[in-house]
Amino acid sequence: MHSHSVDIAVNFLRSMLIFLLTGTVGGKVAEKIRIPDVVLYILIGILLSPSCLGIIEMKADSPSYQVILLFGASFILFHGGMITHLDILKQVWRTIILLSTVGMIVTALVVSIAAVWVFHIPFLPALLLGAILASTDPAALVPIFNKFPVRHKVSQTVITESAFTDATGAIMTTVVFSLLMIGGGSIEWGSIGLQFVRLAIGGILVGSVIGWIAAFLISENDRGLLREFTPMVIVITVLAAYLVAERIHASGFMSVFVAGIMIGNAAWFKLTILPKQEHAAHDFIEALALKLRMLIFILLGSQVDFKVLQEYGLQSLLIVLIFMFVARPLTVLLCLLPDRKAKWQKNEVLFMFWTRETGVIAAALVGIVASSGLSEGKLMSAIVFVAILSTLLLQASTTPAVAKNLRLLEEEHSTTVKN
Structure with a gap:
């Protein structure tokens, strides 16, 4: 006979087997029919959920669920940092800073005002929803730009913006969420600003130190003692960056992102990572990021409450349409036009x-919020679920066609220059 703890462990392993098996099949099907794999992962989660087949039930407040969300979000942010090129940042750093700060706040405010208007909820929970949706998705964007050669300046800006807004959006979510949990009745914008700066700066400092140490240990030098253990160093770096930052009450999400930047741009800091270690790091990260993305979206799908979705589905879609067609264009215009040195062209602005x-x-953040018992948690989950499906189906799947029509594919650009 098994003890209760062994039964829990066996059930968890069974769930992992089903998640990975069905997710792998779903990823292959998505590749065949050419749609973003995360869409199928969400649908698989819904199918496996207690509301449908009842094969899997992992409660949102369980430790297993929270570990997957926290580590998954941290690792994906780290990956976003690693693929952020400082050479590109030198050219468009003003745009990136504006998009990840002013742009993130504009997006959050537009969404929160829309949520107050549509759902008649208090402003602070609405602002929390806006902060969650302010985060973009490098995990969806990177595979697209790897397959389709969108103009390098544009693709790198979009990817870098995505990585930065993930970090700043996560910080804003943390700040607003903490205010809600302590029962803040009124909003003190000065306090929010100070807490945001403290979380961000602390995360940057911790991530810089830990990221440099990790890069040093796997670099080509006499003390690069851990070159042969590069994948393990990556995992340790993600865990250490997140946990140390959280320990000193800084942003763990910003910390792992900056640590990724340090390793991905080691040459900037006079460190040389050999091609063998560089390939090992990227291969390991891409493989693990795929599995974590799979787990997070299947888990998100398994938590969908059909009663809430049925009740608020159309209203959620209205929020998402405002998010896509009001908040995003307004954000891009406010953040790109002031950056004269970047010389943004009309077709590049339209593409963005x-x-x-x-x-x-966003899925990971709303999962954490929903598991906290917040009264608006299920409503937020429904809206984020609709936002994920809508943006991935409407935008991610049509991005190559939009780039082609706007003459932003590199082959077309090269041909135009030659002619």
């Missing part, structure tokens, strides 16, 4: 209107 996918980080 359309590249605004919502995905892994």
